[in-house]
Structures are given as structure tokens and as C-alpha cells.
Amino acid sequence: NDTATTAIYTSLFVGSVRCVQETGGLQMSKGALKELYTVLPAIDLTKEFAENPELRKFVAEAYETRKEKLLKKVAMPAFKQELEEYVVVGNLPIITTEKQAKFIEVFLAIATKLGLAIAPADLTMPFKDGKSENYGCIFIKCSDIKAADSVATKLDKIKIGKNVIKTTIMSDYAKRLTTPPLVKHSFSKVDLHKWMIEPIAQQFALTIDKSVKVFWHTDPKRLTEDPVEVKLSAPIVCGKFSWSPQGTYLVTRDETGIAFYGGPDMCKIKEFKHKEIAGYKISKNEEYLYIYDYQAGFEQEKKLRTLRVYSITTEKELREFSGLNEEKPESFGWSYDGKYLAKMSKDTLSIYETPEMHMLMDNTGKRTSIKADDIQIFSWNKTNNFLAMIKKPIDAGSRTSTVMVIDIPSREVVYLKSIPRLEKFNLVWHPCGHMLAIIAVYKKPGEAIMKSSIGILNIDKRRTEYIEEETTEVTQFKWEPTQENHFGILRLQRDMLVNKDETVMEVYHLFTMPLKIHRIPEASRACSLSHLHWSPLGRLMVATRLIDPEHYLSGATYGTQYFYYIKGVQAHAINAESHDNAAGANWDPSGRYYASYVNSAARSEHDAYKIYNCFGETVYNEAVPKLMHWIWRKRPLSLLPKSDIEKTEKEIHEYSKRFKQIDAQIKEQMAESINSDKKMKVDSFMKKYLGPKLEKYKAEKVDREKILGHPEFIPEEYEIKEYVEEELIEEKLVPLQQQSQYLPTFTHLY
16 A cells, blocks of 8 residues: 555556557557566555555556656657668578678678679678677668669679578668658549450540540440540640550640549549650550650750659659660660560660669679660560660671660570661561561662661571561551561652652561562552551551641641451452541551541641441541540450460360350250240230130121031031041952062162
């Protein structure tokens, strides 16, 4: 009953409760009670509490007083600025103090190979209190923050034995201490893939003045009556928008950045702020994104100033490329699966891995760029992580350039070939990834006309082949997106009568064994064309001339759509439809419909869009005032990962058997349902129409018998049986000799 003893007990009790409350507990834990009884084993106030209400009241008041002091928030520790120069190297092997000197010697040797000059005095390896084991980490002191960043980048993911080390800059901890608490995103969760449930209908979006609307094309000659209007947060630039690579998001760009819209109501899902934004590019898997802006005064040359890489899922900035000089938008590019981002400069090609955005390691474990001389262009494969590039040699007198295909991440050279040194190149991978087209434009000495050469590189698991075709200047090259191995080109040809260039369309077929190019004469057309559009399913191609609103030519003819069917080495012109002043055209993902539209900036009297079927027949057209942009919604090839697709292809026979059984059951059910419906209709007809007639007929039976004078024969009232009776008319005896004339002969059988 001593007041001092009670105060001690209360203080310890409150401290124990505080420990439990900080960890989310509501009652004193068993561990806290055990600790309390260990400190004060002789104190037991249970009996006193029961007998003395004043003591209970005193303890309760003391508890409330102490709780306010002990449960108040602890101030965030201040970060010391001098710690920013340190790098934490973690996930190191656990060693004892006896092996410390040897380990530091090995660690410094690895750092020296990576080009890092680290003094032993700058290393600090902490050990556990009272134990000879370390914590598995080292602190490295650097000269400044920039040096710390370089050390962390080069040492990250280096292997020491079986351990892959991880590095962190101490300045990152300072950012965490000053980062405000995470605020939940205000955007609601929506079903982004509900639109894919519809098996037949396709969606398209269009810009009308300052609004964007999404329509369903459910029937060839009818649209949905209630389109969904996108809830834009800001006016978009030039009325333009785009669909993400798999059609999940509708992406718009305004003066402050870009916004992602999706779901059944097309509400805003994500947004990325970037001042003076000039453009963006989304990875094919829709997981990453980069946004860039131009240098002031170099907008026409499209020289980049800053490029930022973001994770679309987390909306987190992964890396910033600042201080860019000669880089342009085409200097960056995503791999087909979004795992890598390539950055091209004059003499190097740097590959960065997502999501860490660290530079790719070479075979020696160093994070280095791919060295090359005067890289002109590069391009990622569409289905594999192959990277093709064209580079010039160091020797200015050399007359050849080099085409190189590299496998990433191994950096193995898959293909290497020298070609004539020319000034302008283009690389176009086949959508299936097994072929690469190299288009070069050049001018022969003494000739005024530009020429082109088309080189086709066939890359597969067994062989690598190259073939070249020379022609006049090629302005467009388009692969057929299937394994049919067709490609179409648009090339310039001089018309000597009017002394003017005209565009010639040609389609070629590739024979693969051996590699050979064959021109299809039926698919050639000499007229003013600007674009080729292959159907996503192949075989169908549309050639057209679309208007460019910024370079509108008065008196020129725009908009005629020429439809072709191409199979093997044969081609057929299906149809030609006119759409005056058409500014854009594209196929829907199913390959069943094709659409063209007129941009209001093209000085057209009627802003409208047309939808054609695959035979080139107009099935729908509508006049829309102030139409700015029109595009079909994309669809992913499959939501399954590549491994599941390969597994399904191997087991397709097992699936087909099971599905055939299911189809047979469905057909039986449908047949039973059809027969049941037929019987129901017949019974209904008999009951509704023949029933009353039959009752009337039976009611008039007496009158009919009076007229006939005898009972009326009704088949339903009698049972009919048929009998056969035979009657012997004559019996005659025939001699045996005469019976042969009545028997058949079988001599023809022998």
C-alpha cells in the first residue's frame, strides 16, 4: 500500500502497455507480463486492488497521466549531411573478424577491375555487438555525391561467391526521411479489360472539336446510340490521342503532361506531369513509359533536352536522362517485351534494364555500353530481343558500312555483314521477327536520280541468308504481318512526258528456300499514292493517298482507296472506293473492316468518316462537323504469357480432342432443342388452328349421315388390317426336259 511502490508499478505497467500499443496490440502481451514479473517478482497488488478502491482510482489516474507523456510521437531523427557521401554495400557474405582483412583485400581487387579507386581507409565493416560475425554490409566513403552514385552503379549486382550484392546511396535515406506519407490514389479501381469480353464488336474513338468519344461498331451498318465521352481533364494538343499498344488505355497529351483513360466509363486512371512535353512512347507490354521535351530553339531539329522513364503500374519515375545534346526521339527505343531500353549516341549504344534502369552488364560483370563507330540507326526485333544497327567505320576512306545484329542480354553477334557505305538507311523488322529489311537510298556518280537497294536478311535457327534488290528511291516499305512473306513498297519514278515524279506501288513475294525475291506484276500501280495498309490477318492490302493538312496541295486528288487480295505469287484488284480529302485510314484489329476519315483542317466541305468491309464496299459513313482524329481500338494478341502460349501449342491435340467432344455435346443439345421447338410449334398449330375445325367437323356428323343415308366412315374410329389371299386358277404338269427353258443360264459367268 506504499505510494512509492504503487508509482513504480504503475510506471512499469504503462511502459509495457505502450510497447504493446505501438505494435498494434490492445492488451498487455505475455512477453511484457513476463518481463514485468521478472523485474518485480515480489509485488502482487491484486488483493490490495480488490480491497482498496482508492488505490485502484489512484493507479488509473496515474496511468492516464503517464500515458500522455509516454505515448506521444517521437521526433524524426535528423539526417547528417556528411553521410550523403557514403555508399552502403549489402548482401555480402557473413564472415568473422579473422577473415576481415582477406575479404577487404578481395573486395578492393574487384573494385579495381571495375575502374574504382577505393582506399582501405574509406571502408567500414560493422560487426555485431559481442559477436565475431559481421552484418553482411560495408560502408564506403566517397569524395562527393556524384562519386557515390558512380560507385553504387558499378558495384550493384556484382557477384561475390554466391552472393549478388546490392548497393544504396545514403542520400536515398535522406529522401525517405523527408518524403511525405503515402497518400492513396484518388482514382477509383475500374475493370480495364471488360471491353475485351465482346467477341465480335470493335471499338473506335474520334475527336469532335474538343471532346473525345468512344463508339461500339456492333453491326456493319449500325453504331451504338450512346457513345462514351472521355472525361478529359484538359484540352488535348491538336485534337490528337492514341491507344496504348494493347488497347488498355486511351492516352492524351496536353500542355502539362499525359493522361491515361480507361474502363467502361473512360475515366482518368493515371497521369504523368511533364512541362513542355514534346512526345512519349509506351513499351509494348504497357508497363513502362518515357516522356521527353526538346531543347529551346531546336524544336525543328527535334533535339532532346530531357527524357524521363516511368513505371506505368506504380507511376514512379525510374530514371532521368538530362543534359542530352545530339539525341533525338529515335535515339531511344523499347525492346519488344519492355525489359530493355536502348539509348543511341554517336559511338555507343547503351542498354538499360527495367525496372532498376541500370546499364546492362557485359560478360566480365562490368556495366558498359556497346562500343560502335558512328551508329546511324538501330531497331529492335518484334518478337525477340535482337537488336540490329548500322555503323560506319572509323576510316573515312572506307567505302563500306556494317550491318550488325546483336542478341541481348548476351551481346552475342548473331549476324555481321559489310554493305556499301551510303548516307541514308532504314531498318524494318518483319512482324514475325524472322526477317529484316535494310533499305538504303543513294545516288550513283553522274546520275541525278536517287536509287534504293532493298536487302532482305533471313534469320532463323538453321541459317542466315541475305539477298538484295535494286530499284528507284523507296519512300515506304511495309511487311505483310503474317508468315506469307509478302512486302509492299512505294517508289518514285520519273515521268518523262511531264518531267515529274510519280509514285509506283509494287508488291513482292519472298521464296525462302533459297531466298529469292519475286515481283507480282498484277499488284503494280503507277499513280499518286502515299500509304500502304496491310490487314492484320494478311492477304488484303489497301493503297491510298492521304492528305497532310500541314502540306495541303490545291488541286491534288486525295482519298481513293485501292483494295487488293494477294496470295502466293498472284494478286487481284478487288475494288476502289473514293473518299475525297481523306487524312487518315486504318484497319480494325479483326481485319474485317477498314476506315478512312477526313480531318477538319484539310479544308474539306464535309468532315466525315467511312467504314468499309474487307471487300472494299462502304458499309457505313457519317458526316461529323469538326472531326479531328479517328482510330480503331487495338486489341492484344493474347493475355497469356509466352510460356503458356508455347505450352498450349504443344498440347493443342489434347485440347482439340476435348473441344471436339464438347462441340459434339453442344450439337446434340442444339438438335434436341430444335426438335423440341419444332414439336412444340406443331402441337401449338394443331391445337390452335385444327382443334376448333375438328370439333366442328365432329358436331356436324349427324347431318352428314342423314344426307349420305348410311353411317359415315371415319378412319380414326376404325382399325385397318391388310390381308393377302391367293387363289389357284390352273395346275399344269411340265415334262423334265422342257423345264430347262424356264431356268436362267449362267454361262456368262465362266
